[in-house]
Amino acid sequence: MYTTRNEDGILNNYASEPVMYFAESPSFEQQQNYAFQGAIAFLLVAFTFLTAFAAS
Template sequence: MYTTINEDGILNNYATEPEMYYSEYPTPEQQNRYTFQGAIAGLFVMALVLVALVAS
């Protein structure tokens, strides 16, 4: 942590910045997995909406 002190004696603390890096494009296998997860999430939300409609 980086700390400075001004002329009034007040401390200012600064967090250490993490090292930056570039992200990598997902592989076709990861893209297929994301598509599958999105489909499952969509079905789950649709089921919740249907249950809410039936219960009301």
């Protein structure tokens, strides 16, 4: 941590910045996995709403 002190004696603390890097594009298998997870999530939410409408 980087700390400075001004003329009044007040301390200022600065966090160290993390190293930046560029994200890599997901592979084709990862993209398929994300699409499958999205479809399962959609079906779960749709089933929940349909159950709520049927119960009311």
